[in-house]
Amino acid sequence: MERDNRSTPELPAPRGTNDLLPPESWRWQEVARLALDTFAAAGYAPVDTPMFEHTEVFERGVGSTSEVVGKQMYTFTDRGGRSLTLRPELTAPVMRAVLGHNLHRGRLPVKLAYAGPLFRQERPQKGRYRQFSQVGIEAIGSSDHLVDAEVIEVGMRFLERAGAPARLLLNSIGHLDPSCRTGYLKLLVEYLDERAALLAPVDIERVDTNPLRTFDSKEPNTIDVMRDAPLITDHLCNDCRRHFDAVRSSLEDLGIAYVLQPRLVRGLDYYTRTAFEFVAGGLGSQNAVGGGGRYDGLAESLGGEPLPGIGFALGLDRILLAAGDEDDGRRGSVTAYVVTVGEAARRAGLALATRLRAAGVATDLDLIGRSMKGQMKDAGRSGAKWAVILGDDELASNRVTLRDMESGEQSAVAVEELEERVRR
CATH class of the missing domain: 3.30.930.10 (Bira Bifunctional Protein; Domain 2)
Known part of the structure; x- marks a missing residue:
């Protein structure tokens, strides 16, 4: 499949927002x-x-x-x-x-x-x-x-x-x-009024509107003033x-x-x-x-x-x-990835994936016509635990080749036993 290499016009997410993407x-x-x-x-x-x-x-x-x-x-x-x-x-x-x-x-x-x-x-x-x-x-x-x-x-x-x-x-x-608190706030305002000249300008307004918030100030001058301010827990x-x-x-x-x-x-x-x-x-x-x-x-x-x-x-x-990033490498939600070889198997692959999904097994498959090598690479990228390989031989015997994506071990499995195997 040809890719469109034309540059995409820059239209980022609004400032202060971000796109939440996998993983x-x-x-x-x-x-x-x-x-x-x-x-x-x-x-x-x-x-x-x-x-x-x-x-x-x-x-x-x-x-x-x-x-x-x-x-x-x-x-x-x-x-x-x-x-x-x-x-x-x-x-x-x-x-x-x-x-x-x-x-x-x-x-x-x-x-x-x-x-x-x-x-x-x-x-x-x-x-x-x-x-x-x-x-x-x-x-x-x-x-x-x-x-x-x-x-x-x-x-x-x-x-x-x-x-x-x-x-x-x-x-x-x-x-x-x-x-x-009402009585305490009067004491706090008196304390702050006496030191108004030392407060950061942004905090002077808080003295009248919400004096408690001066404790939350990030301004160095105000922080110095608040070190000796009366505390609510004493009142x-x-x-x-x-x-x-x-x-x-x-x-x-x-x-x-x-x-x-x-x-x-x-x-x-x-x-x-x-x-x-x-x-x-x-x-x-x-x-x-x-x-x-x-x-x-x-x-x-x-x-x-x-x-x-x-x-x-x-x-x-x-x-x-x-x-932290300890989970960034974790596998996604896919348990099985159906790999198909040949047109007949490709048509049967979607039906097999649908059957597994209906049984509650998260399943993905190739949808852009990759080669078998490309499908196996995509199965690895998907985070799937199992590759379910389906070709002409498997179709004829009503079996699949089941490959453990971590160990590389594989075996022939009857289709009717597949759901049980991939749940292990």
Whole structure:
């Protein structure tokens, strides 16, 4: 077959996006499937929400002062004049779905899991894209400290199984009450106002809109200022302190090590009490593969009744980077490759491949008229475990020659026994 050697006009994927190609796409699918299987084992059922929502879901749920809402959302107006936004995160949409379908009227907590794409217009960097995929869980309807421990344990177990074991960073950011975070924020703002001249310009605005986020600054001047800033953990109310102590005790009971990180804050405004991050090696300074926390006020901000919740989200791209390239050479999904010699065998080859596929055996075959040598080379490239060779002699005897692609050993096998042999 002649190939068209004319150059293809350059039309790359948009900045901040990438094409997911084999073998990486095999790994991506496997890790996503592993995530949902791990989550299901703990009772978290899959949920899928629309890729775009009414913008108000994020403005009210995530918080209008957050960087996600203020700077990173892809928002558009549809033909009906409605403001819609490609989802930048999934917790608010999941809570909207729970409230909208009255799932909280049934068995509590509502335990849901997801895997899917999200969109944020932020600066692209290694492992961080403008379209990215996350897996995660949400447990909605319980404020018990045990659900915090369970959610964290499920995340740690999945990362271990995915080949990206992580350290757990843990904090409590209290709740919005004068005796707790509200009172603490006044102290923090006073501290920052006194040192406003030392702050990086980008962080001065945060003092008025979201002072906790100054702890997350990457600006050297602000980092220096924040080293001596008052910490939320020194100003928790009694209820939040008891809750945090109970979460820590439960994690210790489970044998989960953690690092107390009193400067850890999450980038979304709905977080309360428990906040955590999973960090992995091999990712440089941007070593977080995901995180989460409590959001006990989210349901009310979306117009629902008080409904506590906790969850996490993990970036698939970050997980694959942390796991490294150990699986890049892994075989694909093909178990058998049908190699045909002669026109009659070629016609029979598709029927044989179809029969194997119907029996649940992943099977490929040549579809561009290669020679036998070319087919064997393609069988090797496909990652098939077996080459099923079919020629005139095999057709006449209703047998095939079965070749082990790894050892090179081959033997004659009756067609009716083929399915059983290739499953071994």
